[in-house]
Amino acid sequence: MSIDAKGFALILSLALSSTISAAAGSAERPDAEYAVAQREKLQSARMAIAQGDRETLSRLKHELADYPLLPYLDYWALSKKLSQLPYSEIDRFLEEYRGTAIGDWMQVKVLRELGSRQRFRAYLKYYDADKVVRTSLRCYYADALSRHGDKTEAYQLVEDLWLVGHSQAEECDPVFARWISDGGLTEDLAWRRHMLAVEAGNLDLAEYVARKMPPEKAALAKIARAVHRAPEQLLDHQRFLSNKPEYREIVLHGIARLARASAEDALTAWRHYDAGYLFDDKERDVLLREIALNFARQDNLDGLRQLVQQSDNFSDERTIEWLARQAMRELDWAQVDFWINRLPETARNHERWLYWRARVLEEQYGSSRAQEAAYLYRRAAQERSYYGFLAADTLGQNYSFVDRPAPINARAVEEMSARPAMQRARELQAIGEFYHARREWDYATQGMNHQELLTAGKVASAWGWYHKSIRSVLAADYLDDLELRFPLAFADIVTDVSRRMGSKSALDPYLIYAVARQESHFSHDAKSGAGALGLMQLLPSTARATARRAGVDFRRNWDLLSPSTNIALGSFYLSTLLNRFDNNRILAAAAYNAGPTRVAQWLKETRQQLPYDVWIETIPYSETRKYVQNVLAYSVIYAYRSGTNLPLLRENEATTRL
Structure with a gap:
């Protein structure tokens, strides 16, 4: 993000700095006024x-001599005059900042400039x-x-670049x-x-490539x-049985395409061609998975059962x-x-399956196998997870949190925070250069x-950079420091909001934390591919409609990057x-x-017949299923x-059939 181009970054940083700093406790240095003055000079x-x-x-620059962002x-300055290709300045910059973020970014900029101007020796x-x-x-x-070096090496790279299914x-x-x-x-x-393009559905590219082939x-x-285009042609089996290896690829791709329209027809075609082409185990597994997936998508449960049972x-x-x-x-607990x-x-x-194996025993055998079920529940209850908490509730025992702070000493933290790259990252965050x-x-950190x-x-x-804290401990594969993995981020805002809104619903601060943690890992500037913004990942359209009812000031989409507004x-x-x-x-x-409309439809389909745990486990969208389990x-x-x-569950949630 460029401050000059976007215009809002400095204003945004000022709006955010006090909120984020207050939430973090120690996010600002004692000489806060000096830091603000340095940022203004920048x-x-x-x-x-x-x-x-x-x-x-x-x-x-002289006045900013000790400021972390001086290299920027x-x-x-060099970026502004890069079109002039001042090689001596470029060389000095790349040498001075070798191995840093801005050194590598500058190298990319230089390469773009040279390539666009065909300065290939340079x-x-x-x-x-x-x-x-x-x-x-x-x-x-x-x-x-290929022009000025090893042509053999160049053309090997060209082959790698060529073999893709897209332009x-x-x-x-x-x-x-x-x-x-x-x-x-x-x-x-x-x-x-050609086949990569066909498999990717890029038929225009495929036709272009085909024009470069010999006639046969x-x-x-x-x-x-x-x-x-018409995979049902494969049902005329004799047309596509051939000794030519290309037909093997055509048939494999065609059956996978046919499965999307009719998994049943695809399975019929597969049984005819499997014997004729002697597909290997890998090809067989890939195609059967595709057919199985489409049986599921088409709600053909009988067909899917037959496929699995008949394929040893x-x-x-x-x-x-x-x-x-x-x-x-x-x-159907037997199934x-x-x-x-x-x-x-x-x-x-x-x-997950320890819990459900125990549930199966309870439903099928009742008290006669209660000890076996209890053993499975106890194993599941050792985990700090949705299923572990479910199992613990069933047994009436305390949850297993396994909270062990990571072994970190204060001196190491001080030394790490003083590293130049860390200081640059902190200051860039402070000025809105997210x-x-x-x-x-x-x-x-790499x-x-x-x-x-x-x-x-x-x-x-x-x-107060909570999403990086979370991701760092995940990268270290240390999952038991709950302070770092589950920070009480923006606590003042969350507490105030839940106090004001909780009287009107079952909203509590723990649910707000859980949703924000699941949505963004507390990244206040997060943006999804769908355009959702901020800590709780709101679409601007949803935020705008909500703001009118909530009486919250919301003027621009970027307001959603403010923790107080977003929460x-x-x-x-x-x-x-x-x-x-x-x-x-x-x-x-x-x-x-x-979305509430989908949930209402799912409830209509189940007609209040399912226990809560079954309803959650059978949510049609795997993403939503995991989302609900994580939030709880x-x-x-x-x-x-x-x-x-x-x-884990309130009484009304545990007793209501969904």
Whole structure:
């Protein structure tokens, strides 16, 4: 994000700084006024760069000599005149900042400039294959290498760039043309890319590639595209039985396509072709999984059962779990037992299936196998999870939190926080340069060992950068420090909002924490692919409608990056869902993720027949199922973190059939 381009960043940073600092406790240094003054000078220096005012820039750089973001002034100044290709300045910058975030960013900028201007000899000097991953820059490199370097190496890279099922960046076109002119495009490479394009549904690209094939191969390619468009042709089995290896690929792809329209027809076709083509185990497994998935999508439970039962070696875990859940939905406990026993042993011993194995024993055998069921519940209850908490509730025992702070000493935290890259990340966050801040943090932490990651997590927590704290301990694979994994982030805001809104619904601070933790890991500037923003991941349209009812000031989409605004609007929306669904947090959480209309439809389909645990386990969307389970479990953990005992389910939730 560029402050100059976006305009709002400095204003936003000022609005956020007091909120984030208060929540973090120690996020601001004691000399807060000095820090603010330095940040203002940085903005003035950026303005001087934009205006070409070298005198002012020189003076401000001198005054900012001890400021962590001083290197960024060099970066911005060089970026402004990069089109002039001042090689000596570029070399000095890259040498001085080698291995840093801005050093690597500058290298990418230089390569873009050189490639676009076809300065290929210079391009070879600045290219580093270990660092560059962008396709456009790799294409420039192949072009440069084919002109001024090792052509064999260049064309090997071109083959890698060629073999994709989508159109490559336009920067690839010149080197592709030279490679083809030099005879690099073989019949096999053309066919392989054609089929990749067909499998990806990019038929225009496939037709383009087919025009580069000899007539006989092009005819086969045409058949492949025809089967993609109308896979039911495969039901005329004699047409596609051939010794040519291309037909094998066509049939495999066509059956997978046919399964999307009719899994039953696809299975019929498969049985005819399997014997004729002698597909290997890997091909068989992949295709049977695709057919199974589409049986499930088409709600053809009988067909799916037959496929699994008639295929002795078929043991796709996801398919078997789906069948177990369908049996649960029908409350057919014998079938639940049958399918769970088809799962691999590692899966059956996961707390999820330990819990359901115990439930099966209770439902089928009652008290006669109560001891066996209790043993399975006890094993599941050892885990700090949704299923562990369910099992503990069933046994009437305390939850297993396993809260063990990571072994981190204060000296290590102090030394870590003083590292230049860490200081740069902190200051970039403070001035609203969130993208650059994340990149600096990622560069600073890449390659860290276990202990360093834990220390970095502690630093991030102290700075109120909670999502980096969480991700650092996850990267260190240390899951038992609940203070770092489940921070009481923005506690004053959460407490105030829950106090004001909780009187109108079952909203409590633990549910707010749980939703924010699940939605964004407490990243106040998070943005989803769908456009949801902030801590509680609100769509601007939802936020706008909610703001009018909640009486919360909401003028611009970027207001959702303010923790106070986002938590207020997200909590109010969550409160309305609780009111709509009779203060049932199960349904409210599902509606927050999947939308209230879908939840209402799911309730209509089940007609209040299912116990709460079965209803949750059989939520049609796996994402929503996991979301609900996490929110419920996280609520328990946040109550524990706040010094409160909270059951996984309230009485109305545990006794209501859904």
